[in-house]
Amino acid sequence: MADAHVSSETQRFIDKDMHYGAHNYHPLPVVLTKGEGCFVWDVEGKRYYDFLSAYSAVNQGHCHPKIVKAVCDQAGTLALTSRAFHNDRMGDMLKKISEVTGFPKVLPMNTGAEGVETAIKAMRRWGYRVKGIPANKAEIIVAKGNFHGRTTTIVGFSDDPGAYADFGPATPGFVQVDYDDLDALKKAITPNTAGVLLEPIQGEAGVKMPSDAFLVGVRELCTQNNVLLCWDEIQTGLGRTGRMFAWQHACAKNPGCTFKGDCPSAGKACARPDLIILGKALSGGLYPVSCVAAKEEVMNVFDPGSHGSTYGGNPMAAAAAIAALEVLIDEQLCEKALALGVKAVARLQAGITSKNLKEVRGRGLMLAVEFTTPNAHDVAVELMEHGILAKDTHETTIRFAPALVISEDDLNAALDKIIAVCNTY
Numbered sequence: 001m002a003d004a005h006v007s008s009e010t011q012r013f014i015d016k017d018m019h020y021g022a023h024n025y026h027p028l029p030v031v032l033t034k035g036e037g038c039f040v041w042d043v044e045g046k047r048y049y050d051f052l053s054a055y056s057a058v059n060q061g062h063c064h065p066k067i068v069k070a071v072c073d074q075a076g077t078l079a080l081t082s083r084a085f086h087n088d089r090m091g092d093m094l095k096k097i098s099e100v101t102g103f104p105k106v107l108p109m110n111t112g113a114e115g116v117e118t119a120i121k122a123m124r125r126w127g128y129r130v131k132g133i134p135a136n137k138a139e140i141i142v143a144k145g146n147f148h149g150r151t152t153t154i155v156g157f158s159d160d161p162g163a164y165a166d167f168g169p170a171t172p173g174f175v176q177v178d179y180d181d182l183d184a185l186k187k188a189i190t191p192n193t194a195g196v197l198l199e200p201i202q203g204e205a206g207v208k209m210p211s212d213a214f215l216v217g218v219r220e221l222c223t224q225n226n227v228l229l230c231w232d233e234i235q236t237g238l239g240r241t242g243r244m245f246a247w248q249h250a251c252a253k254n255p256g257c258t259f260k261g262d263c264p265s266a267g268k269a270c271a272r273p274d275l276i277i278l279g280k281a282l283s284g285g286l287y288p289v290s291c292v293a294a295k296e297e298v299m300n301v302f303d304p305g306s307h308g309s310t311y312g313g314n315p316m317a318a319a320a321a322i323a324a325l326e327v328l329i330d331e332q333l334c335e336k337a338l339a340l341g342v343k344a345v346a347r348l349q350a351g352i353t354s355k356n357l358k359e360v361r362g363r364g365l366m367l368a369v370e371f372t373t374p375n376a377h378d379v380a381v382e383l384m385e386h387g388i389l390a391k392d393t394h395e396t397t398i399r400f401a402p403a404l405v406i407s408e409d410d411l412n413a414a415l416d417k418i419i420a421v422c423n424t425y
C-alpha cells in the first residue's frame, strides 16, 4: 500500500475534517485551496493536474472567469426568490437548456440526485396518467452497477452494498437488469413498466461503456413497448464524452447527430431519450444546478404543488447555468474533448505496458485505465505525489477526466506522468 507523505500543515486540515465531520468519504490526503482551468493547488503551494474535475462538474475548468463573473454579478443583484414568484433570470436558463437538449420543457432543481428523483416522479406519474398503469404498480427498470445519487429511494435500487446497506426498506417499483444486455431488458419489461433509467456510460462503476447497439436497442424497445427512456447524463453529459450528450454517439443513421428539435430518425436507429437528467457541469462547478428536460407529454404531468424546491431555478443558478452552457458552446469544448480523447486513448494504450493492465478505454475525455490487480488506490496515491489528482473506483480501475479546456500540451504532459506511474504497477 503506497504511503502518502503529508506535512503537518496539511495534516491539521485533515484532522479537523476527520474530527468534526461525518466519515462518509475517504479522500486522498491533499488539501486544496485554489483552482484555475485544469489545475488546482494545495495549501503548500503545490500544483496538480485535476483529472477528476469534481466528477465532471468542472468540465469548463476551475473558476472559469465568465461563469465567475456571471455568478458574482447575480449574487450582488438578486440571489433567491423561491418559486412563489417569478424571477427575471430563470426563463433564460430554461430557454438555453431547451435549445441545447432539444426538449421543449425543463424543470430546474439543485443536486443531481434531486434531478433523478424528479425524473422518477415524472415517469411514474406519466405511467399512471398517460399510459394507464394501475395505481401504485408502476415499475422503472434500472441497471446493475448503476449510480444515480444518494437519496433513500435511489440507493434502494443500487446493487452496491456500500451505498444501500442498512438504509432500507428500499422503495419498491424498481427492477434491476444487467447493463449492456438487451435481452435482459426486454424480458424485464411488463405492461406496468413506466420507464427505463440508465447511464449511457456508467461513470461510478468504472467508465463501463455499453455498445452503441445497446443504446439504440434500448430506444427501440422503449418505443415498441410504450415505455419512457431516461438517460442520466449528469456525469456523461455536457461535452464530457466529446458530444453534448453521450447518447448522441450511438445514433447510427445520423452519426454525429447534434439533436436539435425533432430527431430525423426518431424512434429507429437513434438513442434519443424521452427525458434527460443533467447536473454537475450545468453550472461549471460554481453552484449546484440540475434539471430534467423532457417532452411535453412527460413534463405536463406536473401541476402546481406536485413538485419543487426552494432553491430550484433561483437567479444565481440561472446565471451560472447560462454562462456555463455558453462557455461549452463558445469554446467548442465538445469538439475539443472528442479530438483530444481519441489522442489520449491512443497515447495511453501505446504507453502503458504494465503486465497487469487489463484495458484502456474512454470516450472524449472520460477515460479509464483498468488493471487486472486491485491496486487502483495505490496508483491514485502515487499519481497524487507526481502532481496528478485522480480517483480509483472499484479497486481495479482509475478514472481520468480532466477539464475540457485543457491544452494538448498539458494533456500530454499529464498523460506521460500517468503512463510512467502505471508502468510501475
Ligand SMILES: *Cc1c(COP(=O)(O)O)cnc(C)c1O
Pocket (backbone or CB within 6 Å): 055, 111, 112, 113, 114, 116, 147, 148, 149, 150, 199, 203, 204, 232, 233, 234, 235, 236, 279, 280
Ligand atoms: C454525480 C451523479 C449523480 C448524483 O449527483 P449529485 O449532485 O451528487 O446528487 C447522479 N447520477 C450520476 C450519473 C452521477 O454521476
